Amino acid sequence: MPVARLAKRNILRNRHDYLIYFLTLVIGVAVFYAFNSIVAQEQVLQLSDSQMQIVQLLGQLIGGVSFFFAIALGFLMIYASGFLVRRRKREFAIYLLLGMPKRKVAAILLVETAVVGIAALAVGLLLGIALSQAMLYITSALFAMQVEGFAFVFSGHAALMTLLCFAVVFIAIALFNSGSITRFKLIDLLNANRVSQRVKIRSIGVSVAIFLVSIGFLATAYALFLKRGFESGPFFIEVTVLLVIGTFGFFFSSSGFLLRVFQGNRKHYLKNLNMFTLRQINSRVNTAFISITFVCLALFLAITATCGGFSINRALNDSLRTSTPFDATVTLYPVGDSTVPDLDIAQTLRDQGPRYDSLIEQSVQIDFHSSAFTPRQLDVTSGYTPSSIMETGTWLDEDLPAVSISQLNALRAMRGEAPLALADDEFGFWCDMDMVHDLYSSYLATGEGVTVGGVELHASSWGVVSDTLQTRPINMNSGVIVVPDAVADMLGTSETNPSILDMMYDGSREECEPAVTEMLDNAENALGGDGGYVLRYQTALSIYTQQDGLSVLISYLAIYIGAILLILCGAILALQQLFDVADNAPSYKLLRQLGATRSMVSSAVFKQISVYFFFPLVLGLAHSIVALYVVTDVVKVFGQFDIVQPLATTLILTLVVYGGYFLITYLTARSVIDR
Amino acid sequence: MESVLLCKDVEKYYGNRSNLAKALDGVSFEVGRGEFVAIMGASGSGKTTLLNCISTIDRASAGHIYVNGVDITTFSGKQLSAFRRDQLGFVFQDANLLDTLTGYENIALALTIMGEDPKEIDTKVHGIAQTLSIADVLDHYPHQMSGGQKQRMAAARAMVKKPQLILADEPTGALDSKSARALLESLSMLNEELSATILMVTHDAFAASYCGRVTFIKDGKLFTELRRGTSDRKAFFERIIETVAFMGGE
Incomplete structure (x- = not known):
């Protein structure tokens, strides 16, 4: 029989064994192609420069991760084909016994792997193109833009990269297989099933x-x-x-x-069969614990990376809602070594162009003064442990700037909030970062006051106020001392904190944005820095656009890393369990002969596969929860957020990919036993 | 004598209409309670097919098989499992023990599948192990036992649940002569002292000589039958050899 016909017959006969191999390759190729083709989406999406940069950065990051993915997948495939070869030792022995040269046996195996591999590559690429098409619409939604009509994206680069990677993997498998066949000894092959x-x-x-x-x-x-x-x-x-x-x-x-x-x-x-099931698990774990440890650690990484990514995203988006109450904020920076000039920013802008008053309805300027009081002086003895992040850097030893009460109240008035009362010998704290808020309230609880500009001040009745200071991607006002106007007047301007001007447009954000940015761009250019200062501005809408890009970046990376790790884990366990069940088919047959019912045997198999799939998941999840507990502490820098939703999303992703593998494994295993 | 097994015109065909092979061609016979019966025949005579039909591993094409008066050829699904579990004990050519279980657990498995009360299991397993002189290897795994010990372990597994009928398929096939003798003596003892009903398929005249009755099968049909009666084992062995020679020469 010619090699091709034998190979074809063998594939059909071993289709159960080839199924998981095939599926893993298909999913691997599809995910690999889809994510590597992200850069090609810029052809059909009208992206801004900053968005384009983000997409290209994403492309590079995914390319790097993909490299490791390809290597891992390669090892997985070698592992799988090693199993396939081992299971068919007797068949190969018969070929050799009938006088077929080893070369030809290797050729049969090569053709089989090639046919399955090429079929998987083709199906995987098609699936990948469909997946990337779906991702095109997701990307456009995340960037908040419309795709005009039907746009088809094909990335030749990604396709070529996929082909190349899998060609290398395939060649490795072919070499490995022929190597193991030439090492065969006929006597061992024939006895393979008896031992x-x-x-x-x-x-x-x-x-x-x-x-x-x-x-x-x-x-x-x-x-x-x-x-x-x-x-x-x-x-x-x-x-x-x-x-x-x-x-x-x-x-x-x-x-x-x-x-x-x-x-x-x-x-x-x-x-029932508990004794058998436990013994079976025990005997296999003794040899399989290395791969199970790997699976557990990979699951830990997958869950932590994905959930961490989602959490940062969520925290950023949540904080965005509170960090952009003003339509725009203009910041006045000193140039070189000069100090922040005492300047009325609104008037400076008005001088630059006549349109200022028609575009800007209201604005409030905040000036920072040097207080010579550092956070380290906030001696909090009980009830508060500063976050480890606050200990890093020099923040504790830098001046807390002072702001006058009238400027704070002006800002509150612009947002329609009641003014805060402050007597001449009182002070308050102003901080919009959740994680340091407690530091101030704990200090106030001690009843101590502060001395600013030589004046002793007592705590005001309102203590700490958490109004947003300015429009920014995240709230970053880590603390300001609010002092009476008279005290503020005595203090010099802060060296580190530039003055800002928060403004509200005269009309909706969308309507006014183009005209306002034009006006502010002109002012930025005209003022240049010759006067010892420069103006820089951020509008709420520009922040949203940047943020969308960042969200896309983080979400895609989180999903990509999570998905590939889950695929790898699922595939390893599925292959291991299926080969295991196939190896133990005689034991299951014996159980049936001894009178165990079909459902008893099925349930024994179910328990065994469950243990293998869920033990590493449970321990991996435990590791993740501990890691995420620490991660959330870091994420809190970006603002308060709720871990439940990111965790739920991650668990759903895990359940779909990993659970899917579990289900396929169990159903295939049952059909192997029923045969 | 009360009959445990009754086969009536059992037929088994393989292949299709154009190419039909009759493995069993109208076999009828009976095994009474407490009998130790051997079925002898050459390779391809149909003896293993007959055993497979009785054990419900294979299905007869025609005819009826009654165990304790119940027709097992009509059984399906759950009934088959229950029948194998409650009424039959198997001893295979290669002991077919589970490698991952100790000797004790291999025997106990037959009982746990039946849903036996865990408290009873210990007594029963130790009891049967004592009878078959394998009590000292109960804690060993199969790969730590000799071929004879494994085979007696398998006999213990078949016997421990006190089945109506023990089916043994070439139980001495893979054993050296000393172990084979020990196993056959064990089977005889189970038959005599515990009144076990045993049906053994073999092509070995020596093994058959331990039985009370030998049925010969040839080309799917019953050929003849020998009863040991009062003669001793040696004399019975001579008669079996004569019959085998006669069958082969015909």
Whole structure:
């Protein structure tokens, strides 16, 4: 029989074994192509320069991640085809026995892998093109723009890259397979199915000891990480090492531990097929714990990266709502070494052009004064622990600027809020960052006052006010002392904090934006910096546009990294379980002969596959929750946010990809047993 | 004598209309309670097909098989599992123990599948292991046992649930002569002391000589039958050899 016909027949006969292999390649190719073609979308989307930059940056980042993805997928495929070869040893032995040269056997295998590989590549590319088309509409929605009519995007670059990567993977598999065939010994091949597997037996006592030590390692890693967070230094490596060793030990010993616990409970151990299921899991975990550890750590990364990405996104978007109450903010920066000039910004702008009053309805200027009072002087002894982030940098030793009460009240009036009362010997704090808010309220709770400009001031009745200072991507007013006007007049201007002008348009943002930006651009250019200062401005709408781009960047990266890691994990476990079930088909047949019902055997298989899929998921999730607890502390810099929704989105993604693999594995396994 | 197994005109065909092979061609026979019966025949005579039909692993094309008066050829799905679980015990050519389970657990498995009370399991497993002299290897895994020990372990697994009928398919096929003798003596003892009903398929005259009755099958049909009666095992062995020689020469 010619090689091609044999290969075709073999593929059809082994279609169950090839299914997962094929599916993983298809999904891999599709995701790989779709994300790498993102840059090509700029052809049909009318992107601004800043958006274009973001898309190109995204392209580069995804390209980098894809490189590792391709390598990992390559190893996975080699692993899978290794299994396929092992399962068919007897078949190859018969070819060799009939006098077929090893070269030809290798050729058959090569043709089989090539046919399945090329089919998967073709289907995967088609699916990838469909997926990238769907992503085009998502991108345009995220950038808040319309796609005119039907636009078709095909990225030759991405297609070529996909082809190239998978050609390399394929060649690696082909080399690996022919290598393993030439090493075959006929006698081993023929006996392959007869040799009863030797069960590696590990002393149960040792398992229990290792299990307890691993739990200790994990607990230490968690505790250290929760306490020290992302502080840099050798300790971060310690946590990582503890976590990896702990995870490794956990899977190395947990099945033995579990077995011990169940054996202690005769009633459950000696019920139905429980004994068989547990023994089966135990015997396999002894050899599979390395890949399970890998899967667990990859799941941990996937969940943390995806959820972390979504959280930052969410925090940014949430804070955007509160950080842009004004239509625009103009900032007055000194040039060179000069100090911030004492200047009426509104008047300066008015001098530049006649349109100022027709475009700007209201504006309020805020000037900062030097108070010579640093956050370190806020001696808070009890009830408050500063976030580790506040300890880094020099913030604690820099001046808290002072602002006069009348400017604060003017700003409040512009937003339609009641003025705050402040007596001549009183002060208040003004801070719009959630994470430092508590520092001020805790200090006020101690009853201490502050001395500014030689005047002793007591706390006002309102204490801390959290109004937004200016329109920005995120709230970043980490603290200002609000003082009576008389005190403010005595203080010099702040060296580090430029004056700002918050303004409201005379009309809607969309209507006024073009004219206002034109006017402000002109003023920026005209004032140049010759007078010892420059003006810079940010409008709420320009911030939204930038933010949209950042959202796209973070969301896509989070989903991409999460999805590929989940695909890898799902594929590893699915392959392992299916080959395992196929290897153990005689055992399941025996159980049926002994009178176990079909549902008893199915349920044993279900339990076994569940344990393999969900143990690493549960531990990975536990790692993630600890990591995310610390991540949220970092994310809080961007503003208060709710972790529930990002976590829910991540879990849904996990459930769909990982759960999908679980379901396919179980259904295929059941059909293998029923055969 | 009360009959445990009754086969009536059992037929089994393979292939299709144009190319029909009759593996069993109208086989009828009976096994009474407490009997130890051997079915002998050459390769391809149909003896294993017959055993597979009785054990419900395969389905007869025609005819009826009654176990304890119930026709098992009409069974389907759950009834088949229940029948195999409650009424049959198997001993295969290669012991077919589960590699991942200890000897104790392999025997206990037959009971847990039946839903036996866990409290009873310990006593029953140790009891049967004592009888078959394998109590000392109960904690071993199959790969730590000799071929004979594995085969007796399999016999214990078949016997522990006190089935109506034990089916043994070439149980000595993979054993050396010493282990084979030990296993056959164990089977005889199960038959004599615990009144187990055993139907054994074999092509080995020596193995067959341990039985009370030998049925010969040839080309899918019953050929003849020998009863041991009062003669000793050696004499019975001679008679079996004569019959085999006669069958082969015909």
